[in-house]
Amino acid sequence: MSRTHKNSIILEKLLERGKELWNKPAKQEIFATNPDANDLVTDLERYPHAFLFACIMDRQMPSTRVWEIPFKLKQLLGDFEFSTLLALSEKEIVDLFEEHNLHRFPKIMGKNIYRAIRLIHEKYDDNASNIWNDTPSSHELVSRLLEFDGVGQKIASMTTTILARNFKISLSDYSAIDVSVDVHVKRVLERLGIVEKGLSEDAIRYKVRALFPENPGLIDLPLWDIGYRYCKPKKPLCSECYMENSCPKKI
Numbered sequence: 091m092s093r094t095h096k097n098s099i100i101l102e103k104l105l106e107r108g109k110e111l112w113n114k115p116a117k118q119e120i121f122a123t124n125p126d127a128n129d130l131v132t133d134l135e136r137y138p139h140a141f142l143f144a145c146i147m148d149r150q151m152p153s154t155r156v157w158e159i160p161f162k163l164k165q166l167l168g169d170f171e172f173s174t175l176l177a178l179s180e181k182e183i184v185d186l187f188e189e190h191n192l193h194r195f196p197k198i199m200g201k202n203i204y205r206a207i208r209l210i211h212e213k214y215d216d217n218a219s220n221i222w223n224d225t226p227s228s229h230e231l232v233s234r235l236l237e238f239d240g241v242g243q244k245i246a247s248m249t250t251t252i253l254a255r256n257f258k259i260s261l262s263d264y265s266a267i268d269v270s271v272d273v274h275v276k277r278v279l280e281r282l283g284i285v286e287k288g289l290s291e292d293a294i295r296y297k298v299r300a301l302f303p304e305n306p307g308l309i310d311l312p313l314w315d316i317g318y319r320y321c322k323p324k325k326p327l328c329s330e331c332y333m334e335n336s337c338p339k340k341i
């Protein structure tokens with residue numbers, strides 16, 4: 091079998107698996123190990139800001155810990171109503187983060203959350219779901235998210251992906267959704283021969299965009315899942331991986 095043919099089989103498999111995962115019915119996702127914390131960040135009806143805050147803070151710390159921060163704040167404040175948060179000054183929020191060691195970067199995150207509350211108040215009528223509930227295009231949604239302090243391209247794309255794929259929020263297109271280039275995704279893309287070794291994250295994103303222009307993010311979860319389950323850094327479990335027959339790097 092030629093290399094090109096193998097390559098197209100790999101892409102087809104990723105696409106097929108990606109569609110399968112993308113089209114799964116919505117179910118309660120597990121972002122935080124504490125069930126109460128998870129309930130809070132997945133309740134997009136009542137606490138859309140909890141989900142948004144977790145996304146904003148999701149860096150430089152294990153995700154499972156970050157996604158518990160809104161619940162810790164709720165416990166400290168007594169509730170997590172938007173009106174309660176809106177009444178807090180920047181100093182009060184930063185103090186909460188610093189005194190209770192809520193994030194690795196308590197001061198920066200406290201400020202980011204304060205500014206997020208102000209932006210939701212001023213632009214989205216005190217309701218974070220107004221950021222995404224008007225069937226925006228994926229580019230529009232990413233650009234709205236990028237207005238929040240602490241949100242860069244990676245977090246904006248990740249948030250858009252979770253909203254569309256996991257919570258089934260309607261978008262008019264999916265072309266601005268990228269793969270999140272983490273260690274698993276990068277390793278699998280390299281071993282499958284989809285990208286060359288050592289490419290920058292930007293170069294990888296553009297390569298995947300070129301291959302799947304309608305929805306580059308479609309293959310994000312399959313890649314991550316292969317990396318997490320089978321394609322271990324040192325000893326990949328190739329005999330268990332569904333790419334085994336077509337992977338050029340099978341060891």
Ligand code: SF4
Pocket residue numbers: 278281282316320321322326327328331332333334337338339340341
């Ligand atoms: S076949 Fe092996 S090297 Fe290839 S993606 Fe799967 S686990 Fe990784």
